[in-house]
Amino acid sequence: MNLEQFKLLSKNKEKENLKFLAALKKKDSRKVDDEFHTLHHEVFEEIDCLTCANCCKTTSPIFYQNDIERVAKALRMKPGDFIEKYLRIDEDRDYVLKSSPCPFLDGDNYCSVYESRPKACREYPHTDRKKMVQITDLTFKNTQVCPAVLEMVERLKKIF
Known part of the structure; x- marks a missing residue:
């Protein structure tokens, strides 16, 4: 699926996915986690992030102080200069990138600071966490950014 098809599909499924993910909150948390984690592994066997990188092209991770220090060090910069x-500081008072796509994303969708990337990038798209029912709002947002998350949610609908 190309990104244009994905954007159209995620938009068309928006209301349905919001309703489904809200209903997941009432399910057994361990069962939801188990299914998400199984699907996480299955879907990422099928989808290669390097063919997409939509997350890096359209959104910014939050940079915590230790992320700033780690990435700045990798770039041989002082944290303040980085x-x-x-x-920039966003409306939630978090450090985020000034621009998108991510300045560390290269033309082949590789990350030039991959080994030092922020925690939020390491954990994205957050579909292998515990207590997934607590982050259904984030999961919904990620159905609009990540084709893999949209696919997981589509498969979860068949399970639940």
Whole structure:
């Protein structure tokens, strides 16, 4: 699926997915986690992030202080210079990238700071966490960014 098809499909499924994910909150948390984790592994066997990188092209991770220090070190910069060059403070008072796509994404969808990337990037799309029922709002947002998350939610609908 190309990104244009994905965007159209995720938009068309928006209301249905909101309703489904809200209903998941009432399910057995362990069963939801088990199914999500199984699907996470299955779907990422089928979908290669390097063919997409929509997350890196359209959204920014939150940068915590230790992320800033780690990435700045990898770039041989002082943390303050890194902040000044790449980051801004958003409406939630978090450090995020000033621009998208991510300045560390190259033309082949590889990350130039991959080994030092922020925690939020390491954990994205958060579909292998415990207590998935607590982050259904985030999961919904990610159905609009990540084709793999949309696919997991579609498969979950068949299970639940």
